[in-house]
Amino acid sequence: MTYDFEATPLISLADGVLTLPISLESAGNSLDSDAIDQAAAAVAALRAGELEARAVLVVGLGKNFCAGGNVAGFAAADDRAEHIRELADRLHNLMRDLNEVTVPVVTAVAGWAAGAGLSIALAADFSVGGPDTRLLAAYPGIGLSPDGGMSWRLPRAIGPAAARAFIIGNEPMSGERAYALGMLTTFTDGDVKETARALAVRLASGPSESYAAVKSLIRSAETASFSDHLDAERDSIARLSTTPDGIEGVDAFVAKRAPRFGQN
Incomplete structure (x- = not known):
């Protein structure tokens, strides 16, 4: 910083x-x-x-x-x-x-x-x-x-x-x-x-990349076609699944514990 x-x-x-x-x-x-x-x-x-x-x-x-x-x-x-x-x-x-x-x-x-x-x-x-x-x-x-x-x-x-x-x-x-x-x-x-x-x-304390993706998707939805927006959603959720917060969120859900976002 x-x-x-x-x-x-x-x-x-x-x-x-x-x-x-x-x-x-x-x-x-x-x-x-x-x-x-x-x-x-x-x-x-x-x-x-x-x-x-x-x-x-x-x-x-x-x-x-x-x-x-x-x-x-x-x-x-x-x-x-x-x-x-x-x-x-x-x-x-x-x-x-x-x-x-x-x-x-x-x-x-x-x-x-x-x-x-x-x-x-x-x-x-x-x-x-x-x-x-x-x-x-x-x-x-x-x-x-x-x-x-x-x-x-x-x-x-x-x-x-x-x-x-x-x-x-x-x-x-x-x-x-x-x-x-x-x-x-x-x-x-x-x-x-x-x-x-x-x-x-x-x-x-939440999943910052998830928040960023939500904001980006909602902003782009104002001008995108529905079909194109579905593609953007697909690409976004797939990308997030390999990020630290995405991995932590899924693993925590399966383990039935609270996720610890932003730790990596």
């Missing part, structure tokens, strides 16, 4: 989980540009093999996950279009790499997830919310349109009609309703951050 964590002091790695804060309590949990840059650097390093992590956890450092972009900063910019374009590019650097990581991604959607914060929440493999979770598109409220992939991911999660109604209507949605619709994958009555952390740690 060659990654220098001193260059990204907000980022941490423990129990195989790479934790990425995206908002700071001191800034009202608005999207923090420095935090986004640090997260982007860490995720790029993960993809490049410069650090080893078996799961990613995205959090807000405060009572809310992320309240969206810094609107006061938008208003103060000399050139608003250029300022917002630059911020979107910085966010999208993170979103592109986060979309491509092979390990599971978990978001701890505590409190509000609005605007770009909701876009990030939607990018996870597992999004954890609770009774205090509130989701809001936010963009129409300031006369803008989505960034961070919201207009791409949300229609795939809940359907185009529901996505249009949610974004254009710009009404808050409860965590319970979001979970029922499929905008959140996990709902807990307990502490959202603790639940998300425990989930990330559990995933980090």
Whole structure:
């Protein structure tokens, strides 16, 4: 591992989980540009093999996950279009790499997830919310349109009609309703951050190559024919059967014991 964590002091790695804060309590949990840059650097390093992590956890450092972009900063910019374009590019650097990581991604959607914060929440493999979770598109409220992939991911999660109604209507949605619709994958009555952390740690101890294959297959299924996708599934399951985790999983099942993934 060659990654220098001193260059990204907000980022941490423990129990195989790479934790990425995206908002700071001191800034009202608005999207923090420095935090986004640090997260982007860490995720790029993960993809490049410069650090080893078996799961990613995205959090807000405060009572809310992320309240969206810094609107006061938008208003103060000399050139608003250029300022917002630059911020979107910085966010999208993170979103592109986060979309491509092979390990599971978990978001701890505590409190509000609005605007770009909701876009990030939607990018996870597992999004954890609770009774205090509130989701809001936010963009129409300031006369803008989505960034961070919201207009791409949300229609795939809940359907185009529901996505249009949610974004254009710009009404808050409860965590319970979001979970029922499929905008959140996990709902807990307990502490959202603790639940998300425990989930990330559990995933980090699982079969990483199996997870990577699942993510790859689901992504490629969007454009593949059914017949071609069956071939891809055949090749994938055959390949995994000879990997350390594949061998361990099958042998543990036959021996009627818990598998010990990631040991080799």
